[in-house]
Amino acid sequence: MDKDIKPAVCVDSDGRFVYACFQNxxxxxxxxxxxxxxxxxxxxxxVLPVEGIRIKKVSEKQGWIELxxxxxxxxxxxxxxxxxxxxxxxxxxxxxxxxxxxxxxxxPEGSYTSHLFSKGGEKIRKKTGEEAVExxxxxxxxxxxxxxxxxxYHLIVLLVWEDIPLSDVLSELESRF
Ligand SMILES: N=c1c2ncn([C@@H]3O[C@H](COP(=O)(O)OP(=O)(O)OP(=O)(O)O)[C@@H](O)[C@H]3O)c2ncn1[C@@H]1O[C@H](COP(=O)(O)O)[C@@H](O)[C@H]1O
Numbered sequence: 001m002d003k004d005i006k007p008a009v010c011v012d013s014d015g016r017f018v019y020a021c022f023q024n025x026x027x028x029x030x031x032x033x034x035x036x037x038x039x040x041x042x043x044x045x046x047v048l049p050v051e052g053i054r055i056k057k058v059s060e061k062q063g064w065i066e067l068x069x070x071x072x073x074x075x076x077x078x079x080x081x082x083x084x085x086x087x088x089x090x091x092x093x094x095x096x097x098x099x100x101x102x103x104x105x106x107x108p109e110g111s112y113t114s115h116l117f118s119k120g121g122e123k124i125r126k127k128t129g130e131e132a133v134e135x136x137x138x139x140x141x142x143x144x145x146x147x148x149x150x151x152x153y154h155l156i157v158l159l160v161w162e163d164i165p166l167s168d169v170l171s172e173l174e175s176r177f
Pocket of ligand 1: 043096099103110111112113114127149150153154
């Protein structure tokens with residue numbers, strides 16, 4: 001991996017884990033300048049903001065970066081929500097949500113996500129339904145995992161289309177524990 005890219009861990013003032021990501025110099029500097037967490041995405045080599053995590057302090061450690069947050073804000077309402085709501089398990093899904101939101105804003109050519117947004121809600125719902133059918137028809141474990149991933153991706157596209165933050169769905173699931 002590029003020497004510039006380091007693992008970064010965001011913690012709250014009690015030292016509790018909030019978020020983990022990669023950062024390069026650009027992501028670190030943007031986090032410092034804007035007081036909001038920015039991360040480096042190795043899969044696309046891009047630097048993107050992580051919505052809702054404010055950054056108070058950035059410390060260079062040996063081989064990694066520690067970021068201190070003072071609050072985690074809700075996506076749509078702007079309300080401060082419990083930091084615990086951003087869990088390690090939700091990280092991948094939240095990252096995917098960020099990428100999908102960015103595609104909706106920028107609509108880059110050649111992006112499948114932009115293609116779905118350009119077709120609109122009916123197409124997105126139809127594709128989500130098709131992916132659900134492909135999942136129930138999958139037989140082998142690997143096929144089921146693959147189809148489940150396709151369905152989750154399309155489901156998040158649908159949520160972004162409807163302006164429903166993924167955190168609302170995660171909170172609903174959490175409330176059922
Ligand atoms: N997770 C996914 C993901 N899962 C499935 N797919 C796409 O979903 C499509 C499903 O295949 P189908 O054969 O059913 O559909 P299709 O024939 O390609 O399309 P239609 O003509 O039916 O609309 C494939 O083109 C897959 O590439 C995804 N496309 C994108 N992502 C994520 O979204 C990010 C942004 O992708 P782009 O928008 O393409 O840059 C990527 O980095 C990924 O993280």
